[in-house]
Amino acid sequence: MSSDPPRQRISPISFPTETPELPRPREGEPQHQRDALRETGFALGIDLQWLQAAFRLQRKVVEQSYGSSFRNRRYASALMFWSRVYTAGLEARALTARASYSSALALLRASMEWLGAEQAVVGEEQVEFEDWLRDAWSNNAEHHATEIGMGQYMAGQQIAMAPETADAYRAVSELSRSHFGASALLTADGSHDKRFLVNWADEAFHLGWAELLLGWLITIQDRQCRFAIGSGLFGVEAEDRQEYQRLHRQSEQILQDQRRCRAEWVIDQGRQRLLIDGFRRQPSGAPKRILL
Numbered sequence: 001m002s003s004d005p006p007r008q009r010i011s012p013i014s015f016p017t018e019t020p021e022l023p024r025p026r027e028g029e030p031q032h033q034r035d036a037l038r039e040t041g042f043a044l045g046i047d048l049q050w051l052q053a054a055f056r057l058q059r060k061v062v063e064q065s066y067g068s069s070f071r072n073r074r075y076a077s078a079l080m081f082w083s084r085v086y087t088a089g090l091e092a093r094a095l096t097a098r099a100s101y102s103s104a105l106a107l108l109r110a111s112m113e114w115l116g117a118e119q120a121v122v123g124e125e126q127v128e129f130e131d132w133l134r135d136a137w138s139n140n141a142e143h144h145a146t147e148i149g150m151g152q153y154m155a156g157q158q159i160a161m162a163p164e165t166a167d168a169y170r171a172v173s174e175l176s177r178s179h180f181g182a183s184a185l186l187t188a189d190g191s192h193d194k195r196f197l198v199n200w201a202d203e204a205f206h207l208g209w210a211e212l213l214l215g216w217l218i219t220i221q222d223r224q225c226r227f228a229i230g231s232g233l234f235g236v237e238a239e240d241r242q243e244y245q246r247l248h249r250q251s252e253q254i255l256q257d258q259r260r261c262r263a264e265w266v267i268d269q270g271r272q273r274l275l276i277d278g279f280r281r282q283p284s285g286a287p288k289r290i291l292l
Contacts, residue, residue, distance in 0.1 A: 006133040010071040013079060015063060019056040022048060023094055032204055036099035039205040043283055047214040050250055051093055054221040057243055058086055061228045064235030074122045075233045077129040081118035085111050085224050092217050099202075101209040102186045105176040108213065111220050112169045116162075117155035119227055128153060164223060168216050171263050171274055174292075181292045189281065208279035208287075211261040215254070222251045261287075 025034040088111045095104040121129050132151035140147040175182045190197045229236050229244045261278040276290040
């Protein structure tokens with residue numbers, strides 16, 4: 001392992017000039033997707049407003065971090081993962097608002113892993129990034145290819161050990177896998193002990209799923225904002241710190257609402273299982289408790 005620093009200089013970053021809004025329904029879009037967008041906006045407008053403000057704050061901090069005084073390898077490695085958390089957050093928001101809940105779950109799981117990597121790699125594990133960077137973009141003569149290298153780096157433990165995200169990470173991980181119960185809950189609404197009914201490619205609004213997914217997305221983006229503001233790697237102004245504190249207080253109010261659908265891990269017959277409370281398709285529906 002070489003002690004020489006990587007040869008690459010850290011160039012000025014590129015970033016979008018504005019924060020994307022939640023996409024509006026497109027002409028010719030299926031009616032069920034238009035209905036889902038409308039119902040999500042009506043029932044969870046506060047969630048969507050919070051997310052837009054959090055995305056706006058992140059983009060502002062990135063813009064303020066353009067200058068050469070910020071450009072070091074820790075800054076670059078953090079921005080690389082932050083970019084993935086930010087863009088996946090935009091996509092997960094859009095997918096959830098369109099009731100594409102199964103697709104959003106996979107993005108939430110990946111986002112938590114990228115967030116864990118971002119937080120870990122700027123510390124003692126920065127050496128792993130530098131070891132990869134040192135040989136990246138070299139020439140591979142055998143395959144006549146540019147050698148970038150996979151740079152395998154797993155930081156799931158970092159996010160799994162954080163108290164704010166540990167339970168959520170386990171939940172989205174299990175729900176995004178090919179388990180029978182999770183798949184049925186996502187695709188077979190209306191099933192019971194007398195029938196099994198698959199709603200193939202169902203994208204109808206479901207309040208319980210929307211509350212769960214947007215709640216987990218708020219948790220991710222709140223933690224990302226906290227890292228951006230508090231890591232010391234980026235350009236942060238006093239008003240940015242104040243805005244984050246406001247957003248953090250509001251996120252706690254949103255997520256602690258007792259009427260909201262929530263998931264928690266419980267012990268049942270000696271093993272841990274996921275209990276979903278307040279699960280219902282429509283706001284007017286009777287809330288259910290689901291044990292997976």
